[in-house]
Amino acid sequence: MPRxxxxxRKRERTVPDRVFVIQVKKVKRKIDFKRWKWWAIAQxxxxxxxxxxxxxTCYGIRNGFVExxxxxxxxxxxxxxxxxxxxxxxxxxxxxxxxxRILAVGMSWYGMxxxxxxxxxx
Numbered sequence: 001m002p003r004x005x006x007x008x009r010k011r012e013r014t015v016p017d018r019v020f021v022i023q024v025k026k027v028k029r030k031i032d033f034k035r036w037k038w039w040a041i042a043q044x045x046x047x048x049x050x051x052x053x054x055x056x057t058c059y060g061i062r063n064g065f066v067e068x069x070x071x072x073x074x075x076x077x078x079x080x081x082x083x084x085x086x087x088x089x090x091x092x093x094x095x096x097x098x099x100x101r102i103l104a105v106g107m108s109w110y111g112m113x114x115x116x117x118x119x120x121x122x
Contacts, residue, residue: 039089042105046085049108050077056115065118081108 054074057067081104088101 035089035093039085042085042089042101043082046081046105046108047078049105049112050074050081052112053077053108053115056112056119060115060119063119063122077108081105 051074054077057072061067084104085101088097088104091097
């Protein structure tokens with residue numbers, strides 16, 4: 001259909017018979033406080049494990065042992081484990097990811113226990 005002009009400033013537009021309207025649903029994301037509560041608990045457990053690992057590493061170095069990883073620092077360990085915990089908690093809460101998160105938190109304790117076994121054996 002041709003346009004009809006009423007004046008130079010005001011133009012009248014014609015609209016086709018069928019107009020497809022796409023409705024977009026607004027998704028409201030609720031904050032799952034239960035997941036973040038478990039993240040905070042895991043973060044505290046992780047922090048204790050990393051600090052214990054660092055303390056036993058420093059004690060071992062003072063007693064003549066050598067750290068194999070020359071770039072090991074407390075901040076690197078905290079950043080790596082905390083980042084891994086944050087990524088794993090932001091994924092969907094399936095049993096597989098929860099198990100992986102528990103194992104990731106347990107790795108910091110494994111380092112501390114390994115250092116203690118080495119220190120106690122000498």
